Amino acid sequence: MNPGDFQSWAAARQSRIELFLEKVLPPPRIAPESLHAGMRYAVLGGGKRVRPLLAYGAGELSGADIERVTVAGAAVELIHAYSLVHDDLPCMDDDVLRRGKPACHVEYGEATALLVGDALQSLAFQLLGEYRLAEDPNDQLEMVKLLGAASGSRGMAGGQAIDLACVGTRISLPELELMHIHKTGALIRASTLLGAGCGGGISSAERAQLDTFAKLIGLAFQVVDDVLDAAAPTATLGKTAGKDADRDKPTYVTVLGLAESRRFAEQLRQDALAALSSFGERAIRLRQLADFIVVREF
Amino acid sequence: MNPGDFQSWAAARQSRIELFLEKVLPPPRIAPESLHAGMRYAVLGGGKRVRPLLAYGAGELSGADIERVTVAGAAVELIHAYSLVHDDLPCMDDDVLRRGKPACHVEYGEATALLVGDALQSLAFQLLGEYRLAEDPNDQLEMVKLLGAASGSRGMAGGQAIDLACVGTRISLPELELMHIHKTGALIRASTLLGAGCGGGISSAERAQLDTFAKLIGLAFQVVDDVLDAAAPTATLGKTAGKDADRDKPTYVTVLGLAESRRFAEQLRQDALAALSSFGERAIRLRQLADFIVVREF
Numbered sequence: 222m223n224p225g226d227f228q229s230w231a232a233a234r235q236s237r238i239e240l241f242l243e244k245v246l247p248p249p250r251i252a253p254e255s256l257h258a259g260m261r262y263a264v265l266g267g268g269k270r271v272r273p274l275l276a277y278g279a280g281e282l283s284g285a286d287i288e289r290v291t292v293a294g295a296a297v298e299l300i301h302a303y304s305l306v307h308d309d310l311p312c313m314d315d316d317v318l319r320r321g322k323p324a325c326h327v328e329y330g331e332a333t334a335l336l337v338g339d340a341l342q343s344l345a346f347q348l349l350g351e352y353r354l355a356e357d358p359n360d361q362l363e364m365v366k367l368l369g370a371a372s373g374s375r376g377m378a379g380g381q382a383i384d385l386a387c388v389g390t391r392i393s394l395p396e397l398e399l400m401h402i403h404k405t406g407a408l409i410r411a412s413t414l415l416g417a418g419c420g421g422g423i424s425s426a427e428r429a430q431l432d433t434f435a436k437l438i439g440l441a442f443q444v445v446d447d448v449l450d451a452a453a454p455t456a457t458l459g460k461t462a463g464k465d466a467d468r469d470k471p472t473y474v475t476v477l478g479l480a481e482s483r484r485f486a487e488q489l490r491q492d493a494l495a496a497l498s499s500f501g502e503r504a505i506r507l508r509q510l511a512d513f514i515v516v517r518e519f
Numbered sequence: 520m521n522p523g524d525f526q527s528w529a530a531a532r533q534s535r536i537e538l539f540l541e542k543v544l545p546p547p548r549i550a551p552e553s554l555h556a557g558m559r560y561a562v563l564g565g566g567k568r569v570r571p572l573l574a575y576g577a578g579e580l581s582g583a584d585i586e587r588v589t590v591a592g593a594a595v596e597l598i599h600a601y602s603l604v605h606d607d608l609p610c611m612d613d614d615v616l617r618r619g620k621p622a623c624h625v626e627y628g629e630a631t632a633l634l635v636g637d638a639l640q641s642l643a644f645q646l647l648g649e650y651r652l653a654e655d656p657n658d659q660l661e662m663v664k665l666l667g668a669a670s671g672s673r674g675m676a677g678g679q680a681i682d683l684a685c686v687g688t689r690i691s692l693p694e695l696e697l698m699h700i701h702k703t704g705a706l707i708r709a710s711t712l713l714g715a716g717c718g719g720g721i722s723s724a725e726r727a728q729l730d731t732f733a734k735l736i737g738l739a740f741q742v743v744d745d746v747l748d749a750a751a752p753t754a755t756l757g758k759t760a761g762k763d764a765d766r767d768k769p770t771y772v773t774v775l776g777l778a779e780s781r782r783f784a785e786q787l788r789q790d791a792l793a794a795l796s797s798f799g800e801r802a803i804r805l806r807q808l809a810d811f812i813v814v815r816e817f
Binding site: 247251252253255256257260303304307310312313331332333335336338339340342343344345346347348349350351357358359361362363364365366367368369370372373374375376378379381382383385386399 | 545550551553554555601602605608610611631633634636638640641642643645646647649655657660662663664665666667668671672673674676677679680681683697
C-alpha cells in the first residue's frame with residue numbers, strides 16, 4: 222500500500238463530499254437565515270469525514286456508483302454533525318470548541334444550535350428519500366431503516382444517554398464497550414453498510430464480514446479518541462483536550478490506562494483487518510482506512 | 520354528518536395509533552432505561568392525535584389499508600412529539616407544562632429530554648423504512664423525502680427558527696402566516712399527504728386538492744391555537760395559557776385581535792371544505808376533522 226496514494230484517494234473524496242454537502246445545505250440567504258447559516262457552520266469546512274470515507278471504501282468493494290455513495294456518506298455525516306452540535310450544548314457536554322472553532326451554540330446561540338441539530342437530522346433522511354441510492358428501492362428503504370436505527374435510542378442517541386448516566390461512576394470494560402458500540406460504533410457501522418449497499422456486488426456472508434470489520438474499527442476509533450483526549454494538546458485536537466477527565470467520564474484511558482489502551486486499539490485494528498481477509502484487493506481502501514483511523518496522532 | 524359517529528371513528532383510530540406507538544417505542548426495561556422511559560412519557564397517553572387522524576381521513580379517501588396509514592400517522596406523531604419536547608426546553612420556550620403533565624425536561628432532566636427528542640425523530644424515519652406503506656417502494660421513498668422536508672429547516676424546524684426570531688418584534692400578517700405555514704402547516708400537510716399516499720386511488724389533481732385542504736386547515740389549526748392560548752384557562756389547555764403574550768410573541772390574536780382571529784379561522788375552515796368539494800362522500804372524515812380542528816373550545 223502506498224500511503225501517498227491513499228492520501229490522494231481520501232482527499233479527492235473529501236472534496237467530493239464537501240461539494241455535495243455544500244449543494245444540499247440550504248444557502249444562508251434563504252429564510253430562516255440564521256438557521257441555515259448555523260447548519261452550514263456546523264457541517265462545512267471541518268472534520269476528517271471518516272464516516273463518508275468508510276462509505277466510499279465499502280462502496281468501492283461492492284462496485285457502487287460513486288455518486289450514490291456520496292449521498293449515503295453525506296447522510297451519515299449530517300447525522301454525525303448534528304450529534305456534535307447537540308453534544309456540545311450546555312445541558313450536555315457543555316463544550317465551547319469544536320473542529321478548532323467556537324461550538325455552534327457559542328456562535329449562534331443555544332436555541333438556534335438546538336434547531337440546527339434537529340434540521341440536520343431531518344435533512345439526512347430527506348436525502349435518503351430524494352436521491353437514488355440503490356438499484357432496488359426496497360434496498361434503499363432498508364437503508365432508511367438502518368440509518369434510523371443507528372441514530373436512535375438503540376444506536377447513537379442511546380450511547381449518548383449511557384454516556385451521561387456514567388459520568389462520575391466507575392464502570393467495567395464491558396459496560397464501556399457497550400456505551401461505545403452505541404455512541405460511535407452504530408454510525409460507523411451504518412456508514413460502511415450504507416456504502417456497500419449502494420453497490421450490488423456483495424453476498425450476505427460478505428456483508429456480515431463487513432459488519433464485523435465496521436464494529437471493530439468503530440470501537441478502535443473510540444479507543445483512539447480517548448487516547449487522544451488524554452494525550453494530545455487542544456490545538457492538535459481542534460476540541461477541548463482532557464475534557465473527559467475533567468468531567469470525570471469513564472474512558473478507555475481511565476479504565477485500561479494509556480499504554481494498554483494503545484495496545485487495545487492496535488489489537489482491534491488487526492482484528493478488523495482479519496475480517497477483511499477474504500476480500501483481497503477489493504478491500505484495499507478499507508484496510509488503509511483502518512490504519513488511518515488507528516494510527517492518528519499517537 | 521353525525522357528530523357521534525365522528526367521535527367513535529376518531530376514538531377507534533386514536534386507540535389504534537396509541538397501541539402502535541406503544542409497540543414501536545422501546546420498553547423502559549431496555550437500556551438506556553431513562554431515555555426509553557422519557558420517550559414513552561413524551562409520546563404516550565396524551566394529545567389529540569390530530570395529525571394521525573388527518574392521515575386516517577386522507578387514507579380513507581384514497582382507499583388505503585388502515586395498517587399502513589397507522590405507520591404513517593405514527594411517524595408524523597413522533598416528529599410532532601419530539602418537537603414539543605425540544606420546544607419546551609429552557610433554551611427555547613422554557614415551558615414546564617405539557618399535555619397536563621410536567622414537561623419532559625422537568626421530569627427527566629434537560630440532557631435526557633434533548634436526547635428523547637433526537638431519538639424520537641430517528642424512530643419516525645426508521646418506521647418509514649421498516650414497514651411497508653405503499654404498493655410501490657418508490658412512492659414510499661417519496662414519503663421519506665416528504666417527511667424529511669416537512670420536519671427540516673424549510674418546514675417545522677424552520678418555522679420554529681422564524682418564531683424565535685420574531686419574539687419581541689411587530690410582524691405583519693403575511694410574515695405571521697409564513698411562520699405558521701412552516702411551523703405547524705408543514706407537518707399537517709405531511710400527515711394528509713402521507714395518509715393519502717398509503718392508498719393508490721387518487722389522481723395528481725386530487726392530490727393537489729388535498730394539499731390545498733391541508734395547507735388551509737394547518738393554518739386554521741394555528742389560528743385556533745393562538746385564540747385558545749389567549750382565551751382558555753391553563754387547566755383546559757393542558758399547557759401554560761397566555762404564554763405567547765407573556766413572551767411577547769406575535770400571534771394571530773396580537774396581530775388581528777380575538778374576534779377577527781375567530782372569523783379568520785372560520786373563513787379558513789370554509790375554504791378548506793371548498794377544496795374538498797369534488798371528493799363527495801369520500802372526504803367525509805376530512806370534513807369532520809376540519810370542524811374538529813376549528814370548533815375546539817371556542
